[in-house]
Amino acid sequence: MSRPxxxxxxxxxxxxxxxxxxxxxxxxxxxxxCGADRTEDDTPPAPGG
Incomplete structure (x- = not known):
């Protein structure tokens, strides 16, 4: 049986x-x-994105 x-x-x-x-x-x-404004989010972009 294979595992996923x-x-x-x-x-x-x-x-x-x-x-x-x-x-x-x-x-x-x-x-x-929560309605937080995410347009100025300083989270770095994901790798490759």
Whole structure:
């Protein structure tokens, strides 16, 4: 029986809201959970992105 490789290989760090930890599909704009403005987020871009 083969084992699955596991979860996502992508780094989701750039999509995590630094204020509340919600995962946002759009890395810019406002957080859907807490409303934090993410347009001036200083999180460095993910490698290759």
């Amino acid at each position: 490789d596991g979860g996502d290989a992508a780094c989701w760090l750039s999509e995590v809201c630094p204020d509340c930890g919600a995962l946002n599909e759009d890395p810019a704009g406002r957080c859907w959970r």
